[in-house]
Amino acid sequence: MLEIKNLHARVADEGTEILRGVDLTIEAGEVAAIMGPNGSGKSTLSYILAGRDDYEVTEGDILYNGESILEMEPDERAAAGLFLAFQYPLEIPGVATMTFLKTALNAQRKARGEAELMTPDFMRKVKAAAGELKIDAQMLKRPLNVGFSGGEKKRAEILQMALLEPKLCVMDETDSGLDIDALKIVADGVNALRSEERSFLVITHYQRLLEYIVPDTVHVLYKGRIIKSGDKNLALQLENEGYSQIIDEAA
Amino acid sequence: MSVTELRPRTPAETALVNLAEAAGADEDARRSAIEALRREGLPHRRVEAWHYTDLRALMGRRLGKDQAIEAIAAKEAGSTESVLAPLVAGSTVVDLDRSEAASAPTGVSISASDDLADWHETPNHLDRPVDTIRVVNAAFGARIAKIAVAEGTEFASPIEMRSGIGAQSHAGCSVEVGNGAKATFVERIEGGGSPAPSSGVSYLTVGDGAEVLWIIDQAKDSGAAHLGQLNVTVGADATFKLFLLNSGGGLVRYEIHAVTAGEGSEIRLRGVNLLENDQHLDVTTTLRHTYPNTTATETFRNVVTGGHGVFQGMIKVAREAQKTDAKMACNTLLLSQDGDFSAKPELEIFADDVQCGHGATAGEINADHLFYLMSRGIPAPQAKALLVKAFVDEVVEELETEDAIAEALVAKIDAWLERSH
Structure with missing residues (x-):
């Protein structure tokens, strides 16, 4: 589903190289976890996948279902089935949450040549998905993410994911800022979406999240490269030993 | 010591005076206003209150040529009143030129008067001794229509005030809202393709x-000029929104001058300025806390x-405020x-126990917000439109008004956002 080939990227403004040859393949239905110390390039990778223009790809390619997405705009990538759950979801004053959800959903449907969703169908869909994530109706009446707690924002991200039904979900430190109850709700939401056709790229600092969202593969990103890959036991090893030993081995 | 500058009038100033005279100068009060306009001319960038709106230069571009004057005469002859739906459905529409309404709500009286705007003193101390907008208004003979709302009267639907929709419209009104009353007014400024300005001066107590909620809906035709002014006195424990x-419009200045007249009063000013092409739009406000x-x-x-x-x-905050x-x-x-x-906030504070603040920002669409919306599949033009709309709709929300009014403003x-994209 996703093939990242020898990806090099730098900050567009100042030229600092952040990714230095990332190779990673994710199959359909696979849950891949990326772990790594601060500054290893995890968030950058997620932004580049989503199409943020603050970064410049200097070498390599990203293939999604066999085709390069590097020239695609963020909205085109989203319509093609890519979703980024933000580490820090943005508060957008003045944009009503429901208006946003409906606009996004229908823009994607339109881009795929599907009919727009009528309001009653849309409302039903939102209500069902919100119920699963314990998001109350009052929250949806507020402007997008405005005044939401950290946990509410993360749940709202998962709600968007559930509604937009992407094929590839990139989750950037979804566990940061969550207490254990919120973490369980979010993990349940993600697990409910797992399917044979849907892949996940879960970025995290801690093994804790991976107890709830059990990955098929675990990759360690360090200084802009994947230095080790393994199964879920690699995450446990990291939890016990820290990153230093693996870094030393790779060096 | 002040020295009166003696200088020849510019063609635009002369043209404006001639237009005022042509409109009729058969009474003393009006003649003296025309005389003041002739004597003082139009303000320019060295008059602090008009620094960013050099009216003499701006009018010069519009009225500096003989053809312009002829164009006004032609426009006057051909002007027709258009039938305009009220901004908010169910409003009482008052024609200020005739001082009459289709049917005034209970507790509201509307009457004509011969009063002209008092231009002898200006509510803005940075202006000249003669108030420009009022002197133009009086020179062109605008009568101050009187509207009174009786004590304790409450009416839900707005009173919408209009004056001649034609090229040359100069209107005035004085609105008295009695103690404990609750009312909404809409000042509708429309039409007018003339190079000479229309004007409106309102007094509200x-x-x-x-x-009181006062809505100014300025939607002059492209290129039209207008000078507007609202003077408000806000009583004790009263709310003015x-x-x-x-x-x-092409060249528009609207001044709002509000002063408190008792303890506990609340003033809430909100506004949205939508600018395109060669427009020059000026909003000037003075709030006096006394x-x-x-x-x-x-x-x-x-x-x-x-x-x-x-x-x-x-x-401005007085020592006792x-x-x-x-x-x-x-x-x-x-x-x-x-x-x-250009934004120029000014604070003048003489009291020592107050909270006053101001802030001005200018920028482009927030790139993070744009990326977030696009990452959800919303194409860039649609995402930008959503963010621009959010930016201005927020101000309407802050007004905390009835749905019908908020919806009409939105x-x-x-309509403007659709047009300008």
């Missing part, structure tokens, strides 16, 4: 404990796709390199 929407324990909040949001925008906001709480903000979204916006804003 908000009685003790009364609540204002919404100014500028979505048209009693203790009064509050004022002022927020203007501007969307600039072209032209020049100006905001001047002055807050302790515990004044006044905040002013002017935020501009610059969507094009072709436009600019619909007007939407």
Whole structure:
């Protein structure tokens, strides 16, 4: 589903190289976890996948279902089935949450040549998905993410994911800022979406999240490269030993 | 010592005086206004209150040529009144030229008068001794229509005030809202393709404990000029809310001068300025706090796709006006390199126990917000439109008014946003 080939990227403004040859393949239905110390390039990778223009790809390619997405705009990538759950979801004053959800959903449907969703169908869909994530109706009446707690924002991200039904979900430190109850709700939401056709790229600092969202593969990103890959036991090893030993081995 | 500058009048000034005379100068009060206009001329950039709106130069471009005057005469002859639906459905429409309404609501009286605007003193100390907008208004013979709302009267649907929709319209009104009354007024400024300005001067007295919402809907035709002024006195424990929407016109200045007349009064000014092409839009406000324990909040949001925008906001707090709480903000979204916006906040505080603040920002669409919306599949033009709309709709929300009024304002804003994209 996703093939990242020898990806090099730098900050567009100042030229600092952040990714230095990332190779990673994710199959359909696979849950891949990326772990790594601060500054290893995890968030950058997620932004580049989503199409943020603050970064410049200097070498390599990203293939999604066999085709390069590097020239695609963020909205085109989203319509093609890519979703980024933000580490820090943005508060957008003045944009009503429901208006946003409906606009996004229908823009994607339109881009795929599907009919727009009528309001009653849309409302039903939102209500069902919100119920699963314990998001109350009052929250949806507020402007997008405005005044939401950290946990509410993360749940709202998962709600968007559930509604937009992407094929590839990139989750950037979804566990940061969550207490254990919120973490369980979010993990349940993600697990409910797992399917044979849907892949996940879960970025995290801690093994804790991976107890709830059990990955098929675990990759360690360090200084802009994947230095080790393994199964879920690699995450446990990291939890016990820290990153230093693996870094030393790779060096 | 002040030295009166003696200089020949510019062609535009002469043209304006001639136009005023041609419109009829058969009475003393009006003749003296015309005389003042002839003597003082138009303000220019060295007059502090008009620094960013050099009226002499700007009018010069419009009235400096003989053809322009002929164009006005032709326009006058051919002007027809258009039938306009009220901004808010169910409003009582008052024709200020005739001082009459279809049917005035109970507790409201509307009558004509021979009064002209008093131009001898200006509510803005940075202006000249003669108030420019009022002197133009009086020179062109605008009568001050009287509207009175009886004590304790409450009516839900707005009173919408209009004056001649034709090229040359000069109107005035004096509105008295009695103690404890509750009323909404809409000042509709439309039409007019003339190079000479139309004008409007309003006086509003908000009685003790009364609540007034005043909406100014300025949507002059492209290229038209207008000079407007609202003078407000806000009584004790009274609430005065204002919404100014500028979505048209070529050269427009609107001044709002409010003063407190008792403790506990609240002033809430909100406005949206939508600018395009070669427009010059100026909003100038002065708030005078003269009693203790009064509050004022002022927020203007501007969307600039072209032209020049100006905001001047002055807050004056008198020595006795302790515990004044006044905040002013002017935020501009610059969507094009072709436009600019000048903001000048001023605070003059003589009391020592007050909270006053001001802020002005100008910037482009927030790139993070745009990326977030696009990452959810919303194409860039649609995402930008959503963010621009959010930027201005927020100010309508802050007005905390009835749905019908908020919806009418949002619909007007939407129409402009659709048009300008």
